[in-house]
Amino acid sequence: MQVLIVILKEYKLNIHEYQAKQIFAKYGVPTPRGIIANTPLQAVTNAQELGGNVWVVKAQIHAGGRGLGGGVKLARSIDEVRDLASEILGMTLVTHQTGPEGKLVQKVYIEEGAAIKDELYLSVVLDRAAEMPIIMASTEGGMDIETVAHDTPEKIIKIAVDPAIGFQSYHGRELVFGLGITDKNEQRKMIDFASKVYKLYMENDAEMIEINPLIKTESGDFMALDGKMGFDDSALGRHPDIEDMRDISEEDPDEREASQYGLSYIALDGEIGCMVNGAGLAMGTMDTINYMGGTPANFLDVGGSANAETVAKGFEIILKNPKVKAIFVNIFGGIVRCDRIANGIIEATKLTDVNVPVIVRLDGTNAPEAAEILKNANIANLIVGDDLGDGAAKAVAAAKGE
Numbered sequence: 001m002q003v004l005i006v007i008l009k010e011y012k013l014n015i016h017e018y019q020a021k022q023i024f025a026k027y028g029v030p031t032p033r034g035i036i037a038n039t040p041l042q043a044v045t046n047a048q049e050l051g052g053n054v055w056v057v058k059a060q061i062h063a064g065g066r067g068l069g070g071g072v073k074l075a076r077s078i079d080e081v082r083d084l085a086s087e088i089l090g091m092t093l094v095t096h097q098t099g100p101e102g103k104l105v106q107k108v109y110i111e112e113g114a115a116i117k118d119e120l121y122l123s124v125v126l127d128r129a130a131e132m133p134i135i136m137a138s139t140e141g142g143m144d145i146e147t148v149a150h151d152t153p154e155k156i157i158k159i160a161v162d163p164a165i166g167f168q169s170y171h172g173r174e175l176v177f178g179l180g181i182t183d184k185n186e187q188r189k190m191i192d193f194a195s196k197v198y199k200l201y202m203e204n205d206a207e208m209i210e211i212n213p214l215i216k217t218e219s220g221d222f223m224a225l226d227g228k229m230g231f232d233d234s235a236l237g238r239h240p241d242i243e244d245m246r247d248i249s250e251e252d253p254d255e256r257e258a259s260q261y262g263l264s265y266i267a268l269d270g271e272i273g274c275m276v277n278g279a280g281l282a283m284g285t286m287d288t289i290n291y292m293g294g295t296p297a298n299f300l301d302v303g304g305s306a307n308a309e310t311v312a313k314g315f316e317i318i319l320k321n322p323k324v325k326a327i328f329v330n331i332f333g334g335i336v337r338c339d340r341i342a343n344g345i346i347e348a349t350k351l352t353d354v355n356v357p358v359i360v361r362l363d364g365t366n367a368p369e370a371a372e373i374l375k376n377a378n379i380a381n382l383i384v385g386d387d388l389g390d391g392a393a394k395a396v397a398a399a400k401g402e
Helices: 004-011 016-024 040-052 078-088 145-151 169-178 184-203 233-238 254-262 279-291 308-316 339-353 367-377 388-399
Strands: 012-014 034-037 057-060 072-075 108-112 114-129 132-138 157-160 206-217 222-224 228-232 264-267 272-276 298-301 326-333 358-364 382-384
Touching: 012 233, 016 034, 016 184, 016 228, 040 057, 040 078, 040 108, 057 078, 072 078, 114 145, 114 184, 132 145, 132 169, 132 184, 132 206, 145 157, 157 169, 169 184, 184 206, 184 222, 228 233, 228 339, 254 264, 254 308, 254 326, 272 279, 272 308, 272 388, 279 298, 279 388, 298 308, 308 339, 326 339, 326 388, 339 358, 339 367, 358 367, 358 388, 367 382
Parallel strands: 272 298, 272 326, 326 358, 358 382
Antiparallel strands: 012 228, 034 108, 057 072, 057 108, 114 132, 114 206, 132 157, 206 222, 206 228, 264 298
């Protein structure tokens, strides 16, 4: 289940906070004013343009937990804006979402200060079990929502919204009552805020919007102090403006390269490289490897249009990972033909130094022809698996040097 969650997350196009707030502004969702900067000098100029005497210097990376990692800091003078921007730009920011390797900060968002009276949490996510968007809210804003869900789940409100009818007034009433908002004017403002967030979620084919914290100011207004958005890659054809927001420097270069060849690749932490056709079979293959005592090094779906070139590219990408000690190729030939995969394996050995054992299980369309092709190729480190269980067991044994 954890692997599946990781994959579903990675299939989204993520954008930076400042870009999310640009979309918020189009829908009238209130946010503090801010300007992006690439250098300390730009940061100073931005702070002067914004005016005031308090600013927030925010690292822009595709990960949460920036504040705890030292990537969000308060400045009370122009000199402090310059110093903090110099400190944050170029740093490798490590958070609970980046992993120990962290992420390089190349941009900072200079934002005006806000008079915070209270901090709330609001998000809209797709609930696949309910088959509809879910609005989640909590009075525990500014905290890691996963911690809140674990320690005090009763403090999280969940409201399912049927897309056939959209956000209605009764959804809004359930939200404000759940958050304990009793002032009529504040109730109206909060319902209006949530309605706009839901609208932008639906109209932009978002998979996730998270505002943490959603603040209530001293004047009783609600404002998105932070903003995170993720979008379904499959819907980007309808949203070229969002596609233009893609920051390639924030994406894994191997995953990016794989996508250019029609391959779906996600790097994991194990030792057994996987090449499979179909996401469901890929998940089953990784589960079987785990069950047999091994750990998958990646998710790689070659899809239904695989050919020798794409299979060779798949091997090349898998073998870039120095942790890989064996590769398990598990193909059920329906749309994709097994003989194509077999030729791809042979081509890969010509183009790439395949220096680890390759365990192959091919079944389905043209499987006998594929077996003959591989037999005649005389590849030294190729091992044939009779079925999924046998192939996974042999891959685990090969990775352990047995």
